[in-house]
Amino acid sequence: MTVTPREKVKVGIIGAGPGGLAAAINFLRIPFVDLSVFDQATELREVGAGISINENTWRHLRLLGAADKIEQYTKRGDSSKIDGEHRNGLTGELLSRRFQSADPNAPPRSRIERYKLQRALLSQIPEDLIQLSKKVTRIQDTTQGVTVTFTDGSTAGPFDLVIGADGIRSVVRQHAFPDHRLSYTGKVAYRVIIPAEKVAHVKNIPSGSTFWHTTKTHVYTDPLDNGLFEIATRAIESEEHGNKVSWGQKVPKSQVVHHYDGYCETIRQIIAAPDEWLEFAMFGGPRLESVIHNDRIALLGDASHPLSGAFGSGAAFAFEDALILARAIEYTYARNQTIGEALKLYDEIRSPHYKGLYSVLNGHADTAREVAAISPALSENELIAESLSRNFKSSNDWIYKYDVTKVWDERIKEEETKHNLAGMSSESSGKKEPATATVPHVAVSA
Template sequence: MQRFRVAVCGAGIGGLATAVALSKYDDIDLDLYEAASKLTEVGAGVVVLPRTWDVLEKLGISEDLSKKAPQQPKREQAPSFTYRKGDEAEGLHIDVLMIQGRLIPLHRAEFQTTLALHLPEHYRIHTSKRLKTYTEENNTIALEFEDGSKETCDVLIGADGIKSVTRSLLMQSLASKTTDTARSDSLLSCIPPEWTGVAVYRSLVPAEKLRSKSPDNPSLVRETMYMGKHGAIVTYPIMGGTIINTAAFTVRHDLAGTPYEGSWSEHVDANEIGSTFAHWEPYVQAILQCMENPLKWAIHTVKPLETFASGHVALLGDAAHAMLPNQGAGAGQAVEDAYILATLLGHPSTKKENLSKALSIYDAIRRPFSQDIARRSRLSSQISSFVSKEIEGLSDNFDGLQGQAKVDALKKFSSTLKNLTQWSWHTTIDTDVERAVSMLEAL
């Protein structure tokens, strides 16, 4: 017998992971609504952290994904990112990040397609369905789409990305119910995404092209981060090492919170990138010269929300916690949201009558964790571009430092980055799952 009907709004990595996670429970029915006319992802890479990989194993898709990864996932100590100081004519090797497990670099489209292939046939996927509004009455949600069509469901999961309509409606609904003006203002202030002062040039660089220009380029063989004042370049091989995923960041944290003038995402001329990083080391120059069809993205984030859920509606992924990409964690956090949410909804004690309580447990478990990762991502963005003011004991003044003294000063930045990222291989989702289930069983 059917327990309840779930509507997932948005078929990005978060929405698809939710559908895959819920497919374990035969008595939950699901409709997936996607605004685009087909399931597409940007042509770029995504790294999967060890903690996220464990969740993908639980979802039963890691085997298919690992066929597409250039490195096989292992749980032993392994080298990961090579850190270099890249913003000078002569670059400098700083350190190699050693982690427990592997970062699994994937092409986004491969990730999304693999998730979609694991959806059960009886789930209904509706493309060209852009949610316009919803109303909640007597524990039922009425959905209305931009094309004028209407549907209903028992639970609405807003996985509709950084510009989420679901978040906007949820925050407006909560604001309308409070008499506290400060709280109402705070809720409404979380609707528009906020510019971080960071922009990124992204491109997929053919490895052969780079090899012919720069045969010993470290980016050809391993994950590499070139750090510099007000910028960082992150590269990693994907698709069996044939493509080098490249993201070149310009960082102005002093502009965070100011309006971004212009399009959030646009094609740019390669000359713009060349002149921005003109003084960087030759390895970087070679990579930038090989960039094809570069896209510039203005990185926006979502302010920390007061809640991820209210009534029978929950937010997930970027809709709930869009963050800076410097921990390579945004999609992974969406996958974690999906797994915890599905565990709670699928639990036999969750019924139509207590859905809102199950969703409030989802909020209690996932909000603090994901917001902490967003904080770590913001700090990582600062550290990788030598902004040190929020970390005690760090100085970004390397003037007059030579040889080992300079490397030692730089190593403080790379070890701070490591400390900020260790959660991703030193912790697992299991304790959160246990906590969620025991909170549910105690209701």
């Protein structure tokens, strides 16, 4: 049997955040891919905030070969130690508490500075792969493939596949889905990581990560385990903050402190500690039913679903996307199918999962409306407790335990069964199946 040599599949990744880097690692492992990665940044660095590494994030970091580059990977949980709490932000009252998971084979949920995650992923990628200072401004679909144009006037492509991993304000999404709109949520996140000694004088700081709730905003505090302390808040701010599209912008303490005047003493003291903060205007948008376009463009991570940091697991969602997209390309290539078919497989596997995530968020919004409508009206403290207890009635553990590799295996089993049945029926009807139904991955050439 002679094997027909095939051209490489040209893949361009736009964006080198956690999602783009995970895609790069996965695609570098595919021998028939010719990979290019572009980012608008002049250097790759994360803005100073913390990120949660949950059970599924660790699993993916292992698959990406990057887990042991993060020092917390060697840790093991202690089930007698508090992992996280929810408290009433006004009174400090404890509303719920969970303990660390003590799996002897895996690290517990950890909170790390985001640049460490970035650095761990970068350790798996050749240094010269990522082309920096390349801000994509225009995307063109041509019969030869997809071409991208940068602000410096240069172009790249044509690509057989362009992956939009360019974050919440994705240019690739704008090109593929021009009607999709992001809007300012009316809230900003104020975030900071400070030396723990700056809050050492504050009494009653919980030892684990803690959400301090009111009905409209919350404060998140986390004593990180390297002498640092993280504070991440939500505050209601005017449209003007949304118009500025602030992202990681430094703001003075005076802009932040007054939002938390009504909170309990512990929180007021914690909020007063940093001298300056970083502001992140929160944007969100409706769920896209499909995140693929024209058989040649796929979105992943925050570009595909602007969840605004909900669930504290956006990096893991992006890792799941990247893995499935790469597997779909490999699987269909081996069967001489089109890139369009690979993207369809990707979409069919990922979309139901995101649908589930959005329905949790919609459920929370429904809860807020329902408790606000209870008659006679509840006090603020009762509202906080009631909202939380309703939201926690159904566990969100499925999000953090979701194993996308199992989902992939099951889906492929179904594909194989379908394929075998189709083969049997064409044999019995005497019909010969065509080698490829449509245009293959790339033009098959000698």
